[in-house]
Amino acid sequence: MKARIAQLESQLATQQETLAKQKNVSNTSSGGFADNVSVSGAMEILATHSEEDGGNSTNDVVLDTFELGIEAKINENVTLSSLIEYEDDKLDVTEAYAVIGAPDSNLALTVGKAPVPFAVINSNSWTDPLTDDAFDIKEGMAMVSWGNDSLTLDAYTFNGAEDGDTLDTVGLGADFAVTEGLSFGAGYLSDVADLNGLPAGDAWRLNGLYEAGALALSAEYIDIDADNTSIDPTFLHLNAGYATNVFGADGQIFAGYSETDDGQNVVDLAEERIVLGVERSFGENASVVAEYVREESYSNEETDTLNLVLVTEF
Numbered sequence: 001m002k003a004r005i006a007q008l009e010s011q012l013a014t015q016q017e018t019l020a021k022q023k024n025v026s027n028t029s030s031g032g033f034a035d036n037v038s039v040s041g042a043m044e045i046l047a048t049h050s051e052e053d054g055g056n057s058t059n060d061v062v063l064d065t066f067e068l069g070i071e072a073k074i075n076e077n078v079t080l081s082s083l084i085e086y087e088d089d090k091l092d093v094t095e096a097y098a099v100i101g102a103p104d105s106n107l108a109l110t111v112g113k114a115p116v117p118f119a120v121i122n123s124n125s126w127t128d129p130l131t132d133d134a135f136d137i138k139e140g141m142a143m144v145s146w147g148n149d150s151l152t153l154d155a156y157t158f159n160g161a162e163d164g165d166t167l168d169t170v171g172l173g174a175d176f177a178v179t180e181g182l183s184f185g186a187g188y189l190s191d192v193a194d195l196n197g198l199p200a201g202d203a204w205r206l207n208g209l210y211e212a213g214a215l216a217l218s219a220e221y222i223d224i225d226a227d228n229t230s231i232d233p234t235f236l237h238l239n240a241g242y243a244t245n246v247f248g249a250d251g252q253i254f255a256g257y258s259e260t261d262d263g264q265n266v267v268d269l270a271e272e273r274i275v276l277g278v279e280r281s282f283g284e285n286a287s288v289v290a291e292y293v294r295e296e297s298y299s300n301e302e303t304d305t306l307n308l309v310l311v312t313e314f
Contacts (some may be wrong), residue, residue: 041068042313052307064309076103084169094138110143116158117143117173118187120207122218124241125275126289126309129258131220131237133269134196142167150177158220160191168230181211192224201226214243233263251280251287264298272296285313 032123044065050058057293064137066086073079083095097112108139119135121128128136143156152175160169168191176186185207193200222235237258242250256275277291 016148036073038071039069040071040314042066042311044312045310046307047308050303052303053301077101098143106146106148106274108145110141110145110156112140113138114141114143116141116156116171118155118171118189118203118205119222120185120187120205120218120220121237122207122209122216123222123237123239123256124216124254125239125256125277126279126291126307126311127256127273127293129237129239129256129269129275130260130273131222131235131258132259134198134235134263134266135222137195151175154277160193160195175232182209184208197269198224199226199229199231199265201232216241216243229273231262231265233266235259235263236261246278247282249281251278253278254291269298270295271298279311283311 004057009021034210035221042065043063045061046064047061048059057259066134068084070082070084071079072081077100078097081095081099082093084091086092087094093113095113095115097110097114099108099110099170101108107163116137116139118133118137121132121135123129123132137158139158139160141156141158143154146153152173154171154173156171156173157167158169158171159165159167170190171188173185173187177183177235183225185205187205187207189203191200192198194202201224203222203224205220210217218237218239220235222303224233225284226232235258237256239254239256241252241254244253246252254275254277257273259272260266260269261271263271270296273293274294277289279287279289282288287310289311291305291309293305294302295305
């Protein structure tokens with residue numbers, strides 16, 4: 001009898017262990033993907049009307065933005081990120097990179113096709129400033145980052161436009177939080193040759209951000225020391241935003257001013273851009289933006305634009 005009881009207890013223990021293993025496998029297969037992979041996206045529908053000098057006008061309703069982001073936490077040390085965008089009537093993978101770093105370390109390594117973090121572009125407006133027109137750069141890059149609560153340092157190299165198969169451009173960046181709501185930053189690029197039509201030469205940046213309650217103010221200045229010419233393009237961007245109640249819902253009013261100097265040789269670069277507008281929440285993860293944009297070219301032609309945008313996120 002005792003031997004029989006011992007045998008039954010052994011069989012029961014074996015069955016319980018098998019069931020536990022099956023449960024763990026089931027949990028891993030059913031919940032692992034959801035726990036480690038996140039998907040997000042954005043879609044923006046634009047209705048616009050523009051008036052140019054001479055009486056020419058245009059208007060349209062377009063799908064301005066469609067983005068799908070995927071982030072996968074491979075393990076505690078490696079995270080993968082990718083971004084798929086709808087551009088020129090096709091879907092394109094514009095970002096795909098890995099961030100490698102131990103959870104308890106201040107150091108991180110980013111490798112892959114990623115945004116080059118030179119221009120800061122703190123903007124509350126929907127229309128981007130001129131600094132974004134020139135320095136929205138996504139290339140194959142390797143970056144080492146170090147940061148704590150008050151200081152962040154970046155050193156990176158990426159494929160410059162002069163030789164797309166070679167890591168020939170070096171960048172440095174620093175951001176320092178003086179106190180809560182106040183920070184300053186600086187950056188450097190060894191060469192900006194042909195990046196969005198920019199001339200050969202190194203570039204440096206200074207920027208600042210001030211936030212107090214509902215108010216946000218920012219400024220950014222970029223200078224290019226062009227080679228083989230006395231024309232050195234510069235960029236200035238000033239931004240202000242104020243969060244407030246707009247017609248019974250959360251929203252903001254914003255203003256942006258950006259200008260370039262000696263940028264007449266850069267293709268499709270405007271001399272001045274002014275943006276005024278308001279944004280109102282339209283339920284969770286949706287908002288409506290109405291803004292006025294005035295742009296002046298280097299040939300002194302002015303364009304006035306009214307934008308109405310439905311902005312959604314998921």
